[in-house]
Amino acid sequence: MLHTATIARSDLDRPRQTFDLAAQGLRALNEMLHQLRGQTNETAWEIVNTKGSHAIAVGVDAPIDIIVRGTTGYYCAGMNKQATIRVDGSAGPGVAENMMSGTVIVEGDASQYAGATGRGGLLVIKGNASSRCGISMKGIDIVVHGNIGHMSAFMAQSGNLVVLGDAGEALGDSLYEARLFVRGQVKSLGADCIEKEMRPEHYEVLETLLQRGEADATADPSQFRRYGSARKLYNFNIDNASSY
C-alpha cells in the first residue's frame, strides 16, 4: 500500500506568512488562497484572529500548508483540494465538507457533520466529533481520536472512518461500502450496518490510517472492530419496508 506522510511535523515550525482575518476579512482571505495555484512559492500560511468565523480557507486548490489559529465556525476547509490545513482549536459544523484531497487536521473537537460528503483526502480530529460525522462520505478517510456522535457515517458510500473512542447511536445507518473501524463502544448500529471480520487487508489499512492520522502512538489496529454494510437495503425489498 502506498504510504504517504500527511504532514511533516517539522513543517509546523517553518516560516509562515500571516493573514489577520479580523483585520483583512474573510473574502480577502479566500480570494487570496484561491489565487495560489500550481507551483506557487507562497506555500506556508498562518491565519490568525479567527474568532469562530465561518468558511475559513474554503475551496483551496494548491499544495500549500495552512495553520488556522483558534476556533472556527461553519465549513472550515470545505471542498479542500491538495492543501494541508491544520486548525489549532476546535471546528464548527461541516469542517472539511466535501473535501476532495489533501489533509485537514483539527487539534480540538469538531461539531456536527465533519467531513460530510468528502470525496478524498484525510480528515483528522484530535478531540471528539459530534453527530453525523462522515455522513454520506464518498472516499474520504476520517480519523477521530475521541468519540463520534449519533448518525455518523449515515449512507456512507466509500472511504474509511476510524474512531479511537466510542460511537453514538445508529452508526452507519443505510451504509454502502465505507469501512468503519471503532475501538470503543458502539451505542447502536443503524439499519443494515453489521460487524464484520477484520481481515489482513483491514489491519493494513488501519495501520496506515492511524499513522497518517497521528494516532499510532496511542492505538493499535488489533484493538478495533470493523463495521460495514449487510447490503440488504441496496435494492427495494418489501420485507425491509420498515428499514428504508
Next chain:
Amino acid sequence: MCGIVGLFLKDPTLEPQLGAMLAEMLATMTDRGPDSAGIAIYRRARDGRAKLTVQSPDPASDFDGLQADLEQAVGAPVQVAVKDTHAVIDVPDDRLNSTRAAVRALRPAVRIMSAGEGIEIYKEVGLPKDVAARFEIASMAGTHGIGHTRMATESAVTTAGAHPFSTGPDQCLVHNGSLSNHNAVRRSLKRDGMAFETENDTEVAAAFLSHKIRNGSGLGEAMEATLTDLDGFFTFVVGTRNGFGVVRDPIACKPAVMAETDQYVAFGSEYRAMVSLPGIEAARVWEPEPATVYFWER
C-alpha cells in the same frame, strides 16, 4: 436558523456588565435571524418587591398616567419606569397579581412580557443591536440573562412572536427550531388552565415548562419532560429566578455551544457569540449532548 445566547454569572463582580456582555453576544448572532430580537435579564431581586415588564404598541398614550392609575387601583405605591415601548412596573410583591389585573383592565392594549421578582423582558421586531440600543440593555446589571434573535418560521413576525416567552413567574424560554405537536400540547395545557397570548410554537414549550414547575417539578425534571412530550426540533435555553438550563432534542441538528469558567456559564448558537467573554480562551468549551438536560442553579 435563529440565534440564542445565554449567560449565567457565578462571579458577582461581573454582574454590572451582564447587559453589555449579553447585548454584544446577541449582536454577533444577527445573521442567524434578523426578524426580531429579545432579551430576558434577571436583576437582583429586592426584598418585598416584584415587577411586571409590559409593552405597548402606543406607549405615549398607554404609559401616560399609568403610575397614578395603578396606585389608585391597587392601593399601594407603584413605580413605572418607561423604556421606549416597554415599561417596568415595580410593586410590593403582594400586589403583583392585582397590578397585573389592573393593567389588563386599565390598558387593554398593553401586553405583559414578564412578571416576577428579578426578570425583565425586552423584545421587539428589528435587529439585535437596534433592539438592545432602544432598551439600553448594555447598561443593565444582573445575575443571568438570555437573548434570542429570530428567523420566523411557525408564526408571524410580531413583537408578541419574538422570544423570550414568559409563561410563569420569573420563568422564560427561548427556542431554536420548530415544534410539530404544539397545537395538541397547547390544547391540553389550556384544559389545565394555562393561558396563551399567541399561536406561536415556542410559547407552548414555555407554558409546558411553567405548567410542570407549577405542579411541583424542579427545573431539571421539567426540562427532562420536554424530551418525551414535545415533538420537533429544538434547542431550548431556559431561565428561572435562580436557574439556567439547556436542552436539545435527540436529533440535535440545531447548533449549540457552551462554555464554562469559574466566572460564568455561557451558551451560544455558535462559538462566535462567546469570543469576547473574559477568559474564553481558557474556558471549558463543549457541545451539549442530544437529549441531555443541563442546568445550573444558585
